[in-house]
Amino acid sequence: MEKLNLDVTNRTITGKKVKTLRNQGIIPMNMFGYGIDSKELQCELSQLNKVLPVAGTNIPITINIDGETKSENICFVRDLQWDPISDKLLHVDLYRVDSTRTVTIEVPITLSGTSNAIVNMGGTLIQPLSSVTVQGLPLDIPTEFVIDISILDGFEKSILISDIEVAESITLMNPEDQMLARVLPPRVEEEPTVESEEGEEGEEGEEGLLEEGQEATGEGQEEQSDSE
Template identity: 25%
Template sequence: MKQNFVVSAESRADEGKGASRRLRRTGKVPAILYGGKDQPISIAVSHNELWKSLKVEAFYSHILTLKLNGTEQQVVLKDLQRHPVDETLLHIDFQRILADQLLRRQVPLHFKGAEVAPGVKVGGGIVEHHLNQVEVECLPKDLPEYIEIDLSAMQLNDVVHLSQLNVPEGVALTELKHGADPSVVVIHLPRAAVEPEPVAAGSAEVPAANQKAPDAKGAAPAKGAAPAKAAAPAKAAPAKKK
């Protein structure tokens, strides 16, 4: 069952960095609403209320109801800026949508059945996610909250590609439209299980630099070499005359 998110907003006339800082000190976040057939307008929303909604994954991919000046509009969250340190909200972009116009949105992937997959339970493999969300194109009424992927039948070294996902009717995956079909998830052995074992130290050949030279007395002559001549006896010194 889809959730229904409602965002309350109010118009604001002051713009600029100074006006935005003053607005934030009152607990509100500067935002802009654009798209559709109307002109962009500057608005403000409650920081605390929006902070709670942003903790829900579906908020990012859902069609939102924006209440502004007594009217309701269908919008999507288009952009979000946070403080780099404390992650407080600095600015929000909302885009109006039209029921008869296609929109593109990032939709999260939900994986199930990994714990009973034969490649994991029997083969000892691990699940590696290459994608956690995908971009879809559809009419607003067909926008899915998420796309589910069942891993329960995957064997070791099995791969699921983008073209194998089960998407709802009326929903297209934009990467497939451009000819790309990346892998989404794979089951493979852990890296340590496939690395070759190191060679034992005792079986390694001794480097030539560390080998001892053969004893000169016991060394055999090289093949094809002439035998070494015996050293001539030293001549005796002549005796001194008396």
């Protein structure tokens, strides 16, 4: 795994005045967590644009604070604040951890390959989980889990948590039988049954004949009654 670094400096400007920093291409940051009180920092936006997309929230970043060399700052990105209108980065929160203690964190899942059940059988791929929870030392946390879906060559097969291969230093926290991916068969729609017009006309004709017969019977009964 590539080691990520950010060179930052301590920040003295706070509150609404941080807008002047952003106008200069500098983003305010806060670092908190293991062994420290909250520290107010700042970093050039150009650096953040390179590191943050790679780090996500599960890759540790080494924070190098200008003028401080006594301790190593291993951090995860905890939160990013964005301007809702311009979509520009406003603020970064970093969570400091102890590199010798385990952490629990979400690792994304990426599906790769092709499935015969999709390509040749018209199935639809479903992926109930986009990430899994793992526990391990900060520097051992994987970037992502890449899952090959080529084994899904039929509708009866599924990929489960137990199918993920991990290093001995990493523990998967999800249930082993939890599903990661499966291909569903194509949906078959039944055509509605439509009665023919001839059948309907035939039924109407029979009803008409029956009514006429009933009337005729009634007339015959009246004539018989008169003759008596």
